[in-house]
Amino acid sequence: MRDLPPAADRARVLPDFPADAPDMVARALAEDLGDGDATAAATIPADARAQALIRQKAPGVVYGNGYAELAFHALDPGAKVRAECPEGVWQPAGTPVLHVHGNARALLAAERTALNFLGRLSGIATLTARCVGEVEGTGARILDTRKTTPGLRLLEKAAVAAGGATNHRVGLYDAILIKENHIAAAGGVTAAVHRARVATRHRLSGLHVEREPHAAPVWRLCHRVEREPPALRRWLKPHAIAILWPEKLKGRAHVVLALHLPPRVAVEVM
Numbered sequence: 001m002r003d004l005p006p007a008a009d010r011a012r013v014l015p016d017f018p019a020d021a022p023d024m025v026a027r028a029l030a031e032d033l034g035d036g037d038a039t040a041a042a043t044i045p046a047d048a049r050a051q052a053l054i055r056q057k058a059p060g061v062v063y064g065n066g067y068a069e070l071a072f073h074a075l076d077p078g079a080k081v082r083a084e085c086p087e088g089v090w091q092p093a094g095t096p097v098l099h100v101h102g103n104a105r106a107l108l109a110a111e112r113t114a115l116n117f118l119g120r121l122s123g124i125a126t127l128t129a130r131c132v133g134e135v136e137g138t139g140a141r142i143l144d145t146r147k148t149t150p151g152l153r154l155l156e157k158a159a160v161a162a163g164g165a166t167n168h169r170v171g172l173y174d175a176i177l178i179k180e181n182h183i184a185a186a187g188g189v190t191a192a193v194h195r196a197r198v199a200t201r202h203r204l205s206g207l208h209v210e211r212e213p214h215a216a217p218v219w220r221l222c223h224r225v226e227r228e229p230p231a232l233r234r235w236l237k238p239h240a241i242a243i244l245w246p247e248k249l250k251g252r253a254h255v256v257l258a259l260h261l262p263p264r265v266a267v268e269v270m
Helices: 021-033 038-043 065-075 104-134 153-162 180-186 189-200 219-226 230-239 253-257
Strands: 049-055 080-083 096-103 206-208 240-244 266-269
Touching: 021 065, 021 104, 038 104, 049 104, 065 080, 065 096, 065 104, 096 104, 104 153, 180 189
Parallel strands: 206 240, 240 266
Antiparallel strands: 049 096, 080 096
16 A cells, blocks of 8 residues: 555645544543443552553554544543554554553543544545555545534544545535435526525535436436536536446446546546
């Protein structure tokens, strides 16, 4: 796996660390701890000290050290937490990730929450890096979607960026993306786009036409755009998002390139 570009060189629309990150970690700890770690309280002296070293079990991209650190500090503010490897970089299995020293009960109580954040976010970053590697040299970019774990969108989108991909819209509020249901309810593509442009007075981020699994191939989207009025067609073509189903992609980027889609058309694999 190639080295990923420096974080500063990647397209990113999100802060690395959401303002409510401490609250997210606190909720996760409360879910696990309840009124306390019964096993640790029964078996470990209250003043016992311990240290731990988290290592990668498999090759990949680490992301989420900050959330793990928050978990340990929430239960032991005096804990010493040290990152052992950079985030956003492909590392081999066995690479040290995080070293922690502090109260033994606190470390054991926070361990699972810390690893849950690290594992989830590093898994997303790693899978993203693999996808980015698949299209290396093609001029294509990998974008993310809104299909995220409820409550963890900012974290997961930041992990996507750590894996070398590009963040798309964050939610329904920061871009207009017209889907099939919008088109149907508005009375057609022309009506939907016209109303959106009048309402917002800026250009849309994309046209997203949903298709059923057995619908026409993706190139039909380009034909559909060609049937629109010339003025609208000139605007739509560089802002379209085509839907491509996995059985047509078959894991090969050159299948998408062979479709000869217009420049700047995004392809979503459902």
